[in-house]
Amino acid sequence: MKKLIRSVFSTLLLCLCLAACVQKSKIETWKTPEKAAESVMHALKTLDLETLNESGDDYVSTERNWIGFPTRKEYRVFNELLQPALFKGRKYKANKKFAEKIVENLSWEISEVQENKDQADIKMKIMNEDMSDVMGYYMIGIMERMLKAEGSGLKQMIRDLSNIDYDKGGVLSYMDRAEGISSTDVTVRAYQGDEGWKLHISDSFINAFMGNLDANHLSEDVEKHLCELEDEYEQVIAKNKELNKKRTRWECDIPPGPSNVQIYLV
Incomplete structure (x- = not known):
């Protein structure tokens, strides 16, 4: 019995020591600003979100219900992958594919670190697939489906944006x-x-590692295609307005029928 107790105690002590070593190892990893930056970039590349939150300030806040259990957490990047949930459904799997695609060709170089007491500026060059036209392609898809839909196409647009x-x-x-x-x-x-x-x-770091996904400027071809679709949509809206005016005018031209007719029986 004494041997069993001693064995259990030794095992627990070993686990605690290993945990302490792991924690110490991680702290050693972030001993310098450059190592912290490398840790964040490797965490992004491998989607190691736990390390990302330990070596970077991705976490923002937590929403809790009335008994104090967390219902939703807010993160700066890959927010949907870090939500508290027992089951990982369709939305999680699709966001995981999105994240995997984002970091698939990610690479980086750290050129200079300017350290000043407890702060440091790290100059980096971040390379990735150029995603600057992706949102433009997405908007083109929305416009094309709006033009095919009935009426103004606003219902179709709302449906697209919700997904x-x-x-x-x-x-x-x-x-x-x-x-x-x-x-x-x-x-x-x-x-x-x-x-x-x-x-x-x-925000600038996020946009850089995401391949300029949140670009303010689109390529010339994508911009031109969008402008053409916008002009076409304006013509559809103008045509719908004219049809509504004609319909209203036609309804006003119909002579009113008998109203308030009283019949008296003599």
């Missing part, structure tokens, strides 16, 4: 059309916390 992240006609279906390489120079801020350095997940 933006995982629908078969959503963003994922247009990512295979991405061409070329996006190379972005970005400066990322790191700060020193209780467990080593952490990288700030800024």
Whole structure:
């Protein structure tokens, strides 16, 4: 019995030591700003979201129900993959495919680190597939379906936008059309916390590693196609307005029928 107790105690002690070693190893990994940046980039490349949240500030906040259980958490990147849920359904699987596609060809170079006490600026070059036209392709798809739909097509647009992240006609279906390489120079801020350095997940950093997915400028061909569809849609709207005016005028031209007729029986 004594041997059994000692064996169990030894096993527990070993587990605690291993856990402590793992934690110490991670802190050693983020000992410098450059190592923290490398840790974040490797975590993104492999979709190791636990490490991403330990070496970067991806986590934002938690929503809880009336008894204190977390119902939803907010993250800066890959938000849907980190939600508290017992079952991972269709939406999770589609967002996982989206994330895998985003990081498939991700690479980076750290050129300079300027450290100042508990903060540091890290200059990086981030390379990925050029995703700058993906949202343009997605908008073209929405416009084309709106033009085919009845009436103004607004119902079709709302249906498309509600399924933006995982629908078969959503963003994922247009990512295979991405061409070329996006190379972005970005400066990322790191700060020193209780467990080593952490990288700030800024908007510019997110856009860089996502291959300029949130681009403000589209390619000339995509921009031209969008403008043509917008002009066509304006013509459809104008035509619908004219038809409504004619219909209203026709209804007004119909002479009114007898109203308020009273019949008296004598």
